[in-house]
Amino acid sequence: KPFKRILLTGAAGGLGKVLRDRVKPWAEVVRLSDVAGMGEARAGEEIVKCDLADKAAVLALMEGVDVVLHFGGISTEAPFEAIMQANILGVANLYEAVNKAGVKRVVFASSNHAIGYYRTTDTVDASMPTRPDSMYGISKCFGESMSRYYYDRFGIETVCIRIGSSFPEPINKRMMTTYFSYDDLVEMLRCSLFAPRVGHTIIMGQSDNASTWWDNRYASHLGYKAKDSSAKFAHLFPDSAGYPERDDVTTIYQGGKFLLDGPQYR
Numbered sequence: 001k002p003f004k005r006i007l008l009t010g011a012a013g014g015l016g017k018v019l020r021d022r023v024k025p026w027a028e029v030v031r032l033s034d035v036a037g038m039g040e041a042r043a044g045e046e047i048v049k050c051d052l053a054d055k056a057a058v059l060a061l062m063e064g065v066d067v068v069l070h071f072g073g074i075s076t077e078a079p080f081e082a083i084m085q086a087n088i089l090g091v092a093n094l095y096e097a098v099n100k101a102g103v104k105r106v107v108f109a110s111s112n113h114a115i116g117y118y119r120t121t122d123t124v125d126a127s128m129p130t131r132p133d134s135m136y137g138i139s140k141c142f143g144e145s146m147s148r149y150y151y152d153r154f155g156i157e158t159v160c161i162r163i164g165s166s167f168p169e170p171i172n173k174r175m176m177t178t179y180f181s182y183d184d185l186v187e188m189l190r191c192s193l194f195a196p197r198v199g200h201t202i203i204m205g206q207s208d209n210a211s212t213w214w215d216n217r218y219a220s221h222l223g224y225k226a227k228d229s230s231a232k233f234a235h236l237f238p239d240s241a242g243y244p245e246r247d248d249v250t251t252i253y254q255g256g257k258f259l260l261d262g263p264q265y266r
């Protein structure tokens with residue numbers, strides 16, 4: 001197999017559960033980590049419970065790891081103090097450990113909420129400034145900057161995937177545009193791990209949907225081609241044409257409902 005050991009953080013989460021089996025062909029051992037329970041280790045797995053905010057634990061977690069798929073952390077808007085521990089201190093600990101352990105490449109699960117304050121009439125590419133829509137989105141911008149720094153300073157490569165909506169199927173009209181199927185996510189991970197050179201790459205995690213807000217021109221070197229589309233779910237949202245709706249910030253801005261979650265509403 002291509003790698004000796006892949007570390008998957010966030011292994012108890014929605015995407016972690018999907019990836020647990022899907023990444024197995026790529027490594028002799030998949031080390032699974034989370035603060036939450038992950039059940040028993042199966043063949044080819046190691047399970048290490050670890051809080052990303054605990055530096056000593058993260059340093060130990062990284063021993064013997066070739067590549068990291070960093071999916072751990074808080075995945076929606078939350079009070080800043082919580083985000084700060086899991087996503088800001090967590091990502092700082094992760095990169096310090098990556099550097100100490102000699103890890104060559106990381107895939108960071110960033111989010112569309114790093115750019116959620118662009119309008120749904122805008123087309124965003126990786127050269128444009130971030131416009132986070134939440135404390136959560138800000139923490140993803142921090143992770144993108146952290147990984148940029150570790151590439152410039154130490155040559156550690158990272159692919160930041162600004163994941164759209166990776167769920168079994170779209171559950172609202174917005175997700176017809178942001179949908180990112182599990183199969184396409186796995187394919188993007190494969191491209192991110194096996195492309196010969198990735199440097200520091202930012203790519204939007206999206207399937208080949210009929211409408212898009214994102215242009216992946218600066219990530220063409222990854223060779224990613226989506227196979228799925230939200231089109232097969234069009235019957236679920238027959239009135240998608242009316243998007244954006246006037247005076248509704250959740251349709252005017254790309255971040256959708258995250259626009260309503262900031263600290264001013266608590």
Ligand code: NAI
Pocket residue numbers: 009010011012013014015016033034035036050051052053070071072073074075076085086090109110111112162163164165166167
């Ligand atoms: P999830 O919330 O189901 O999984 C995140 C996991 O991280 C959880 O199992 C949680 O226990 C763990 N975690 C939280 N704080 C931690 C800490 N301090 N130390 C260690 N582990 C901790 O989220 P999901 O959907 O699986 O997303 C995975 C990653 O992808 C997240 O980083 C999320 O921000 C990102 N993402 C996901 C999207 C999606 O559509 N599913 C969209 C955009 C980004």
Ligand code: 15L
Pocket residue numbers: 075076111112113163164165166178
């Ligand atoms: C995210 O960043 C979240 O982790 C996920 O739960 C969804 O809310 C997704 O974005 C989305 O925008 O649909």
